[in-house]
Amino acid sequence: MSEEIVKIKGSAAGGLQLTFAPQATFASIYDDIRAKLTDGNGFFLRGTLVQFPREVFSDDERSQLTKLFHKYGLIFRPLESGTASHSGHERHSFASSLLDQETPAATATALPNWMNEAVAAAENAQSEAPAAEPDPAPKATAAEPAARPAPAESAPEPPAVQEMVVVNRTLRGGQEIRTQSSVLVCGNVNPGAQIIAGGSIDIRGTCRGVVHAGAYGDTSAFIVADQLIPTQIRIASLIARSPDAPAGSNEQSAGAERASIKDGQIVIEPIKR
Amino acid sequence: MSEIFVITSGKGGVGKTTTTANLGMGLAMRGKRVVLIDTDTGLRNLDLLLGLENRIMYDLIDVTEGRVPYKKALVRHKKVDSLFLLPTSQVKDKTAVDPEALVKLCNEMREEFDYILIDCPAGIEQGFKTAIAAADVAIVVTMPEISAVRDADKIIGELGRAEKDTIKLIVNRIRPQMVENGDMLGMDDINDILSIDCIGQVPDDEKVVTSTNRGEPCITMSDSLAGQAYRNIVGRLMGENIPFMTFPKPGFFEKLKHVFGH
Incomplete structure (x- = not known):
């Protein structure tokens, strides 16, 4: 896959997070996002939270994007700078590696929603519990192609899972x-x-x-x-x-x-x- | 007390329209007042199967849009005079019928008829939703074939979502010999997946093709296996307890002949 202008992946807050190619202009970013929103049928569930690193855009650009996302029922919000540490775009997204290697062509156009959520939750696990003791047995990755930098840790599921x-x-x-x-x-x-x-x-x-x-x-x-x-x-x-x-x-x-x-x-x- | 049936399947070509025509004919031959409503707008066929194409003056769209009263659009069958057809338009499309208008129409018709049979289009889109809107009972037609069963399953789910909970199953175009040889899904396999009340097992019968071309449903033919199966279904719909047909198997001697190469 060549370098994309806009990358989407699961974020800490359980929504999606955007990262951008460093040299991209605002116009190209805007067009790319619009294209993704128009053809990504079912990928962007209404009400999903979309986040991006705050420092990338000017106020004006930000409000343009907010309007665009709002049109498609998505919430667009800058990421708090404290959690922005993992916004680098060099990291592989779990979802896209799955797409490349696991999923048959039939589903390759739109990432199924469950994966989307799974990614969100997995990222959640990484960024919210950095202090948790290292997972003793990263079994999950053994059969998984080694695209993912850290295993999907078993520990912190989203809360209220008991029922x-x-x-x-x-x-x-x-x-x-x-x-x-x-x-x-x-x-x-x-x-x-x-x-x-x-x-x-x-x-x-x-x-x-x-x-x-x-x-x-x-x-x-x-x-x-x-x-x-x-x-x-x-x-x-x-x-x-x-x-x-x-x-x-x-x-x-x-x-x-x-x-x-x-x-x-x-x-x-x-x-x- | 009249009943409204919708005949549906999801997949095309399994015999919805044939079933509608035969059941309608069968109920009418038993002296019931029956109306068949074709909702397959744009691809109407029910009139052909009944041999009534050249008698159509008005259609369902004219009625639901209020241009004529429904009695003016009804076509009486040429042989069985308690059977009526409300044909649909061949030029409009499925969006032309408003579900609420159809419900209203059916409720009006309840006064006049014992049975109202609605022939549903294939698919799960608007046409399907419109067709099922008025129904008391849904009859799902399927075939012993994996894709037809899969689609029937989906349709049953959709019917459940539309709160149509009385669902009956008809398995059409069974080829007993293939089932025997294990080349075709058997009734057990189908019941296993669909698990709804089955009211009919109709064998594949060449007479269905000839009767379709002639515009006379095969239920009128005394020598047709499928016709017999449809007569049984009509009886079951009227509350009779009729055992399922057993299909004639090649007898012992015929098998023996095969063995000895005759």
């Missing part, structure tokens, strides 16, 4: 559960459905959709289902998918199974319940 979301129905194609807590589904998760949880996922039924546990970096999260035959399993920053079985072979697992991270890999093992 659990209970879904008392079958999740059908196109439906999505997105939460920072754990999820219990009493019903099936059909192909095309998605669960993105900050905690663990328990499915009392058959899981055929996409499930992401520990979406905010919790590598101790796990996924349990009576029948675990998902399209994709994601735990923290690891992704596994079901093997490409020959068409028509209808493989059914015998009983309940549990997926969790062991030695930097997603491992699925049968359990009793």
Whole structure:
């Protein structure tokens, strides 16, 4: 990827942060942002906080940008100088490295929102808890290409994660559960459905959709289902998918199974319940 | 007490319109007063299947926009005189029908008819939303094929979101021999994923094609397997308890013949 004028990544406050190529003019920055806003369908959720280093713009330029973002329902605010320390643009964004190496072409145009949030949370972890003791086992990065400078630490999840979301129905194609807590589904998760949880996922039924546990970096999260035959399993920053079985072979697992991270890999093992 | 059904599927080509025509015809042949509303504006077909194309004077858009009363736009079927069609426009598009106007129209029609069947367009966009707005019961048509089942699943989710909770399933175009050989999804596989009440299993039948071309729904043909299946569905809709058809399997001797190469 060549040098971009405007880079977007997750920020400390749980929103997005912009960094700019050093030599870029204001006009080119403005145009680039506008282009991104117009075509980045679904990437910029309304109400997202967008931050930028305060010293880059004059007051006039800042108000122009604020208006632009406001038009698309985004909140644009200068970053407090204290936390601006990591605004350098040399660092790889987790999200874009994922895009380059992991995600198939189908999703490459617009970064899925969950990744966006996951990035935000991961960055959050880095900048808000610099004093936390070093993570003893950076397992998450073992299977991840080494693009990310620091592992997604498991420790500080966003607060108020203790409760659990209970879904008392079958999740059908196109439906999505997105939460920072754990999820219990009493019903099936059909192909095309998605669960993105900050905690663990328990499915009392058959899981055929996409499930992401520990979406905010919790590598101790796990996924349990009576029948675990998902399209994709994601735990923290690891992704596994079901093997490409020959068409028509209808493989059914015998009983309940549990997926969790062991030695930097997603491992699925049968359990009793 | 009249009932409003919407026949929908998500995916195109699974047999929504064929099902609508056959169920309408079947209910009417049982002496019920039935109206079929085509909401597939711009791609109307229901009139063709009933052989009524050349009798259309006004359409759904004329009615919802208040140019004519609905009774003026209804086309009576040429053989079964308690069956009516409210065709839609071939020149306008899906945005031309206002959901509220359709709801109002259906409520007006409740006075006159026992069953109102709405033929829904493919897709999940405005046309779909309009078509389901008035319905009491949704009939989801699917085929034993992975993409059709996937789309049916999505549609059931959308119906749930629109608070249409009475949903029935019809599986169309089953090829028993392929299911037997494991080359096609069986009813168990489909029920496993969709898990809603199934009211019909219709076999794939060449007679459907000929009847479509002739403008006479196959439910009128006594020798058609699909026609028999549709007659069973009509009975179930009227509250009768009819077991599902079993498809004739090649008998033991025929298999034996195969073995010995006859």
